[in-house]
Amino acid sequence: MSRRIDSLVKDISNDPSVIGLIIYRVDGTPVFVRVNDEMRVIQHLYFLESQIRSILDYIFNQNLNEISIKVEDIKILLLPITKTLVMSILFLPIAEYRLEMEAKRVINSLRPLLANEV
Amino acid sequence: MKYKVISSSSKDIEILLEDLSKKLEKLDFTPNFGMIIITQSLFDYHKRILKFLEDNMGWDTVTFFTDGFGTKEGIFMHGILILLLTANYDIFVTGKGPLDQELEKITTKLQDYDVAIAVYPAIYFPRKTTLIKGFLRDRFYWFRYRRCKNELCKRKLLKRYSDWVQKERLFIPINKVLRILGKSGISVGSINLVPLEVHEDTPLILHNFRPIGRNVLVIGLKNADLHFKDIFPERGDSFEETKEILRKFFAFKDEVKVLKEGNVIGEINGMSVREYIKERFQLDVGEDEFIEKIEKGEFSAITPYGLAFISMMTNGATVVGLLSSPLNLYPYIIDLDVFQSEGLVLGEIFSKNPEEFVDFGELLSKSSTFKILFVDSTTLLAYRSETYRIYDFLSNRLKGDWVVIFISPPGMRLSQSTNSRYISEIEPESFYFGSGTSLLFSLKS
Numbered sequence: 317m318s319r320r321i322d323s324l325v326k327d328i329s330n331d332p333s334v335i336g337l338i339i340y341r342v343d344g345t346p347v348f349v350r351v352n353d354e355m356r357v358i359q360h361l362y363f364l365e366s367q368i369r370s371i372l373d374y375i376f377n378q379n380l381n382e383i384s385i386k387v388e389d390i391k392i393l394l395l396p397i398t399k400t401l402v403m404s405i406l407f408l409p410i411a412e413y414r415l416e417m418e419a420k421r422v423i424n425s426l427r428p429l430l431a432n433e434v
Numbered sequence: 435m436k437y438k439v440i441s442s443s444s445k446d447i448e449i450l451l452e453d454l455s456k457k458l459e460k461l462d463f464t465p466n467f468g469m470i471i472i473t474q475s476l477f478d479y480h481k482r483i484l485k486f487l488e489d490n491m492g493w494d495t496v497t498f499f500t501d502g503f504g505t506k507e508g509i510f511m512h513g514i515l516i517l518l519l520t521a522n523y524d525i526f527v528t529g530k531g532p533l534d535q536e537l538e539k540i541t542t543k544l545q546d547y548d549v550a551i552a553v554y555p556a557i558y559f560p561r562k563t564t565l566i567k568g569f570l571r572d573r574f575y576w577f578r579y580r581r582c583k584n585e586l587c588k589r590k591l592l593k594r595y596s597d598w599v600q601k602e603r604l605f606i607p608i609n610k611v612l613r614i615l616g617k618s619g620i621s622v623g624s625i626n627l628v629p630l631e632v633h634e635d636t637p638l639i640l641h642n643f644r645p646i647g648r649n650v651l652v653i654g655l656k657n658a659d660l661h662f663k664d665i666f667p668e669r670g671d672s673f674e675e676t677k678e679i680l681r682k683f684f685a686f687k688d689e690v691k692v693l694k695e696g697n698v699i700g701e702i703n704g705m706s707v708r709e710y711i712k713e714r715f716q717l718d719v720g721e722d723e724f725i726e727k728i729e730k731g732e733f734s735a736i737t738p739y740g741l742a743f744i745s746m747m748t749n750g751a752t753v754v755g756l757l758s759s760p761l762n763l764y765p766y767i768i769d770l771d772v773f774q775s776e777g778l779v780l781g782e783i784f785s786k787n788p789e790e791f792v793d794f795g796e797l798l799s800k801s802s803t804f805k806i807l808f809v810d811s812t813t814l815l816a817y818r819s820e821t822y823r824i825y826d827f828l829s830n831r832l833k834g835d836w837v838v839i840f841i842s843p844p845g846m847r848l849s850q851s852t853n854s855r856y857i858s859e860i861e862p863e864s865f866y867f868g869s870g871t872s873l874l875f876s877l878k879s
Contacts, residue, residue: 327512330445382819395819411631414475414502414511416819421508424822 317429321348324425328405328418335390336406339397342376344369347401357406360390364404372402382416395419397426435657435877436463436520437804439837441505443513447479451486454514458490465518470497471839474631475512480638483514488643493518494525496651497640498553498627501811504838509825511814515837517806519877522656523547527641528649533603537614540652544618547654551875552611554650555637556626556767556842558604559733562634562725568604569721569760571595576762579700589695592763596696599765603648607697607769608845611650612864616847621660622652623873624845624866625808626767632733661797661874662846662865665790668855669750673774676749676857680742685781688714692741692777699754699764702741702777707756707764714779715739717758724760736812738782740868743773750859753780753868768868772861782869788817789827792838794874801833803876811840812869843871 321339329337329350336357339348344365351357375383375396383394391409393416396402403423407415438461442453468491476483477499484497502511526543528536544550560568575595582588599605608626615622627637639646667683670676680686690710693700702710712718719727727733740753754766756779791809792798798805807828813821828836845866858867865871 327443327445331512411475413814413818417502417509417511417814417821420819420822421510424508 318348320429321426322350324429325350325403325422328415328422331407331415331418333410333415334405334407338364338404338406340368340372340402340404342372342400342402344372356390360387360392360406363387364392364406368404375402393419395423397423398430401430435522435879436465437835437877437879438463438465438518439505439835440516440518441503441507441510441513443510445512447476447482450514451483454486454516455490461518463520464493465520466493467519467521467523468493468495469517470495471503471515471517472497472499473503473510473512473514474499474501474629476514477631477633484640484643495640495642496525496553496653497643498625499629499636499638500839500841501629501814502840504825504828506829506836509822509838515839517837521877524654525641526652526654527646533600533606533650534610534614537611537650540650541615541618544615544620544652544654546656547620548656549621549623549658549660549875550615550618550655551623551625551653551660552615552650553625553639553653554606554611554627555639555648556606556608557628558648559632559634559636559728560604562729565725565728571598572761572763576706579763585693588693588700592693592695592698592700595763596698596765600697605697605765605767606648606650608767608866609772609861609864610769612845612847612866613861615652616864619849621849622847623660623662623808623875624847626842626845628767628842632728634728655877657878659803659876659878660846661794661876662848662856663794663872663874664856664858664865664867665870666857666867669748669857669859672749673744676744676751677778679857680751680778680780684742686778687739687781688779690741690777690779692743692775694770694773694775696771697766697769699741699766699770702779706762708759708762711739711756711758715756715758719758719760721760736815740780740782742778742780743770744776745772745860746774747772747861748859751857752860752866755868768866782812782816788813788821788823791870791872792824792828797874797876798831799833800876803834803878805832805834805836806875806877807836807838808841808844808873808875809838810843810869810871812843814840843867843869844873845871846873
């Protein structure tokens with residue numbers, strides 16, 4: 317399963333502006349992690365982990381399509397994949413409309429794969 | 435007509451080319467024409483890509499760069515799309531003579547075709563040396579313009595400057611191209627390229643992998659249909675009515691008096707366009723900063739502010755994008771002589787539904803055709819990930835094959851008059867707005 321997810325998210329995670337990609341379960345547990353810049357991800361992971369449950373609650377209860385948060389020079393984009401999974405992308409905001417569109421396509425391809433999982 | 439859509443989107447350039455190579459090897463027919471769409475994100479690798487494609491394609495090709503494309507697999511902001519056809523077509527490219535005459539020559543050859551598509555750089559961003567020459571020319575004319583004691587003198591200078599930018603083909607007025615090619619009596623689509631991200635010597639358009647530079651390339655095609663739409667409310671029956679419609683629909687900023695001639699604006703409310711933009715929007719860019727941004731590929735030719743003009747011929751309207759630049763005189767991609775000198779400065783407002791850009795109604799339900807939709811790429815900046823609703827809409831509505839290509843807002847010249855009351859009809863049967871327009875190009879199988 318992890319390998320199949322990895323091949324689907326490759327289009328985003330290989331983008332030079334992306335420093336990390338994490339798929340979270342609704343309870344805040346990370347179920348898939350792909351890191352391109354370890355130091356930078358670690359710096360922001362503490363913030364993300366401390367906030368993730370309340371952010372996920374907000375996404376699912378308010379039925380939001382996406383949330384983006386800017387922390388220093390990093391942007392974190394959170395997009396629900398299924399009713400229990402959210403993809404978070406940590407990236408440097410360069411031509412971010414491109415990344416947002418690519419993310420949407422990847423979500424569409426992940427959905428059928430993960431709909432009945434976790 | 436046979437056709438095949440090939441695309442690849444890997445971030446690794448070698449894997450991307452290998453993937454394309456495998457797909458090209460599997461072709462079950464020999465095409466005679468290929469349209470190659472490369473995303474702007476791959477511009478830095480374009481020499482490598484073009485070499486590969488030239489080595490692997492033995493048929494006629496037209497190549498240009500876009501901001502993104504969509505296929506049945508999704509919308510891609512990075513990758514290469516190749517449309518391969520066995521078509522009844524011809525390709526014409528203007529020569530070095532005066533552009534009007536060169537286009538007239540092509541017009542006489544188009545009559546045997548059903549439709550034509552003109553692909554050309556509406557604004558050409560040249561190399562640093564040519565840019566500097568352009569700035570000097572601007573200063574020279576601006577110096578003389580300011581010393582003019584009356585409007586007639588100013589108009590004469592603007593006309594001369596307009597003739598110069600058009601002779602140099604730094605700006606190719608879209609309505610002029612459509613006006614001339616429209617004499618052929620067939621419908622003509624205008625792919626007037628202005629890149630979202632500007633580099634030197636762009637927009638890059640290639641015919642058989644050779645850059646056409648500052649020329650207009652025209653593809654004449656048989657067994658094809660072309661349709662246009664815009665997303666705006668219908669135009670009014672008078673200048674005042676259209677003005678009121680624009681005022682209600684857009685975020686309204688200012689009602690202004692404009693001095694213009696040819697495709698150049700001299701002043702807005704007595705100020706140069708540069709001064710006006712600086713005062714109203716607090717935006718300004720100097721020559722050095724402008725050149726540096728173009729060299730680094732960081733300059734964006736997209737702006738949310740526009741100056742709307744109402745046509746004296748149709749009461750339709752078009753919008754001139756107000757972009758901060760070091761130029762004092764403001765050349766643009768429209769021949770402004772057909773418009774009133776009263777203008778409205780607007781802030782861009784789009785429709786709530788991005789799918790409106792591709793909703794061509796019943797035309798979409800014909801399954802026997804292969805459809806290419808050219809959609810205004812500013813949707814990508816305005817709607818961002820919501821643009822994906824265009825993909826969802828097309829996937830649900832279209833039965834046959836389709837692709838969507840995100841480019842600068844396209845224009846069109848219809849072969850006959852229409853009952854539609856598009857606000858973007860700026861000359862009889864000629865349409866262009868500056869945002870919110872789409873073309874549907876159908877190839878019959």
